[in-house]
Amino acid sequence: MFVIGMVTNSCNFKKEDFKQGKSVSQEELFLGQKPPGLIPELFALGIVSTNHLEVLAAISPNLDEFYFARQIKGEVSKNLGIRFENGSWNTFMEEPNTGEMFISTDNKTMFLGNKYRERTPTGWSGEKSLESPYDQIPIMRLTSSVLGTYVFDERDSIGTLRMSVVKNGIREEPIEMGNVFNSGTYIAHPFIATDESYIIWDCEKEDGYGSSDLYISFRTKDGSWGAAINMGEDINSDMEDSYASVTSDGKYLIFHRVKLGDTFDESYADIFWVDAQIIETLRPKQ
Incomplete structure (x- = not known):
């Protein structure tokens, strides 16, 4: 698994310093960036994405805090x-x-695996x-929905996804999720949508593009989970594409892309973002 590290200098960036291309409205700005289209782009070049190795993005629901590992x-x-405060990050x-x-x-709450x-x-x-x-x-990663449902992985021989729901105010014991999620290898890093309408996770499968790919399953009308859908060649690459999340406003999908070399200097890791409309292009018509 990828090992992550530290930053040596604090950030003090004004939003306007990182506008790219033509001006965009204040509402469109997130860490001073021009919003991406349907092709993933490096996230916050010079702030988050640097010549070091960056992974494991987490975004606060009000979008004023951004967490990652370097x-x-x-x-x-x-x-x-x-954090965005007093006009700068x-x-x-x-x-x-x-x-x-x-x-x-x-x-x-900040979840940290089983802490x-x-x-x-x-x-x-x-x-x-x-x-x-x-x-x-x-547990490596645990995410939760607005209803308090936990979805999390387990660091075992292939990786296993589990879910725990809250009923009548009481949290139920976690159960292993079905074959839709627990097939393939290196199954990890689930993200459950705020409204529980889909789950995204990463794993390696024969139909993939190389290393770990991002997959999505949509909840069907009867409450079950639909088939695992590879998120496609625009999202996935021959590297490890993993650790997806979607911002609380539903606008952006954020994930990281990693390729481990024999040495640190031969390794690559960066955080990407893409218009979350890519999710709707994959949603089955019901």
Whole structure:
């Protein structure tokens, strides 16, 4: 699995410094970028995407915080958070990487695998355990919907996806998801849509484009999950395409692309984004 690292310098970027091409409205700006089309583009060139290795993007639901992981050659692993305040983006978090981050839809919880942190008036709390049975599962990434449904992976021989729902205010035991999700190898990093209408994850399959590809399954009218759909050659490459998420406004799909070489200098890792309309082009007509 990919190992991630730290950033050495804080960010202090004004949005207008990173406009690309013709001017766009303030509503269209996200980290000062011209919005992408249906072909993935590097995310936040010079802010997030640099000549280091960047992966594991997480976005706050109000879009004013962006989290990711960076590895700099020869330095220890760090998670990084940047926040938009007082007209510019600034680093507010730089700390050891202790898990793959996901911010809950209410913006109050940062999930870190089988641990979590709570938002406080002064920042994020210390790490807390999700407790049994989650503390017994080697979770890499856990995401949640507005209804509180957990979807998460397990670091085992092929990777296994599980789901836990909340009914009548009580969280039910997690169950292994079906063959739609748990086929292939290196199954990992699920993302459940806020409204639970689809799940995106990554794995390797014979119909893929090389290494791990992104797949999507849409919820059908009867509540079941439809077939796994490879997200296509515009999204997937011969590299490891994985760790997808969609911004809370439904506009952008963000993921990372990795190719590990024999050495750090031969390795590549960057975060990409694309217009989330790509999802609608894959949705089966019902």
